[in-house]
Amino acid sequence: MRVDWNQIRANYQLPNEKVFFETPYFGAMSDATVEKQMDCIKSLQTQGNTLYAETIEKSEDIREKILEVTNAKHHHAALIGDVSTAMVHLADRLSDKKIVLLDQDFPSVTAPWVGRKCNIEWIAREGYNYPLDKIEEQLKRGAEVLVLSWVMYNSGLIFDLKVIGDMCKKYGAIFIVDGTQGLGPHELDLSEVYIDVFLATCYKWLLAGYGTGVAIARQHFEEKYPFEVAGHCSIVDGKEDVKDVDNYVSGVRRFELGHVKTQQVFALHQSLHELLEIGFENIQTRTKELHACLVDELSRIDIELITPTPMSSNILMIEGSEARVKALRAANVAFTHRHGLIRLGIYFYNNEKDIERLIQALK
Known part of the structure; x- marks a missing residue:
């Protein structure tokens, strides 16, 4: 059965209010929860x-x-x-x-x-x-x-x-x-x-x-x-x-x-x-797809990944310069900044548009 990810995303306010890459800090609770x-x-x-x-x-x-x-x-x-x-x-x-x-x-x-x-x-x-x-x-x-x-x-x-x-x-x-x-x-x-x-x-x-x-x-x-x-x-x-x-x-x-x-x-x-x-297998497949997309897009604009291998499919780290942090905050991107690094968490309720907006802010 095909999953309608847009319909599922509509059940969570945070991904619709922000460019939300902060699930490793606190996951978006659904309206029903x-x-x-x-x-x-x-x-x-x-x-x-x-x-x-x-x-x-x-x-x-x-x-x-x-x-x-x-x-x-x-x-x-x-x-x-x-x-x-x-x-x-x-x-x-x-x-x-x-x-x-x-x-x-x-x-x-x-x-x-x-x-x-x-x-x-x-x-x-x-x-x-x-x-x-x-x-x-x-x-x-x-x-x-x-x-x-x-x-x-x-x-x-x-x-x-x-x-x-x-x-x-x-x-x-x-x-x-x-x-x-x-x-x-x-x-x-x-x-x-x-x-x-x-x-x-x-x-x-x-x-x-x-x-x-x-x-x-x-x-x-x-x-x-x-x-x-x-x-x-x-x-x-x-x-x-x-x-x-x-x-x-x-x-x-x-x-x-x-x-x-x-x-x-x-x-x-x-x-x-x-x-x-939703199905955990569907969730895991969707997360991997979005993670791969994010990795490709970061590579395309020559942003180095700090995350070592083996790499999880839900958390990525990049350098957190002052200018980069400021640009992301100005673009309403939710992320975690600690130890001089930017942590990006990606999950099933994210989408390709989130990645586009993130990449645009990082350029």
């Missing part, structure tokens, strides 16, 4: 908490759908508010192990381990890349946990999770991935890729707004390293008796500590179902 969240707030204001049962149902549907999207057959899923908090739980559980982190990775990935004063080995960035042989060398030396971002926020570099996962499996290391900048634009098959824990916030490429995220863990990892964090939502069916630990949820579901987040659950449920209706 915002309306669903506002309806929740209005219901809470006028009727009180009558949405609890529906929130529980939608939460379970999200868990099931995210496992389907990632083809996770021997895993469990949980809802999280952000990656940092989930990573803190992991750092607490694995604090006695030797950890490998990437220098200049996103702080949500690195800070929890540093703050926990773990034994850390850092992989230095060479240019904008991280040689896989340096990662393997640390694993050979007995590193027990490797933690990294799937797509690097500050370069657009994408890691081959299959290759790195196989390395971790070979050397018996735990593999933890922050997939925030990859989940949605890129296919992920967890039945084929060895990852122990996969985390992602959903306010970027899953377009659900702040306070939404997912965690996926392999059952084998959950059994070997049971989590001991617990809260109100850890008790099965919300029963009041807290003394029987056998009545607690297990595994990654322990990350769901407090009260259910009604507005966030409704928003994520809506956005996820909209993306499923």
Whole structure:
């Protein structure tokens, strides 16, 4: 079935208000997702908490759908508010192990381990890349946990999770991935890729707004390293008796500590179902096509790409001179400027006209 991308684009205000290349910072929420969240707030204001049962149902549907999207057959899923908090739980559980982190990775990935004063080995960035042989060398030396971002926020570099996962499996290391900048634009098959824990916030490429995220863990990892964090939502069916630990949820579901987040659950449920209706395969194909078009157009006007290979299909980096930044802002282009670089994110709701307007501003 042919996808009408113009009709889909009409459901998102940001790409129609700006030349919007800022999804790596914050994804455009659809009109329906915002309306669903506002309806929740209005219901809470006028009727009180009558949405609890529906929130529980939608939460379970999200868990099931995210496992389907990632083809996770021997895993469990949980809802999280952000990656940092989930990573803190992991750092607490694995604090006695030797950890490998990437220098200049996103702080949500690195800070929890540093703050926990773990034994850390850092992989230095060479240019904008991280040689896989340096990662393997640390694993050979007995590193027990490797933690990294799937797509690097500050370069657009994408890691081959299959290759790195196989390395971790070979050397018996735990593999933890922050997939925030990859989940949605890129296919992920967890039945084929060895990852122990996969985390992602959903306010970027899953377009659900702040306070939404997912965690996926392999059952084998959950059994070997049971989590001991617990809260109100850890008790099965919300029963009041807290003394029987056998009545607690297990595994990654322990990350769901407090009260259910009604507005966030409704928003994520809506956005996820909209993306499923479009089809993630269609989304990924469209994103790749637009990315290729953008790369070609930048090359045509002799703008050098900073993004190394392997290159993600959703994030590009170019030099961010003062004049270039000023020109883009004057042309109503939404982008991220940090570390002297311009980051451009492209997604299915962009179009060729966006690219034309961007290129015109860069000339």
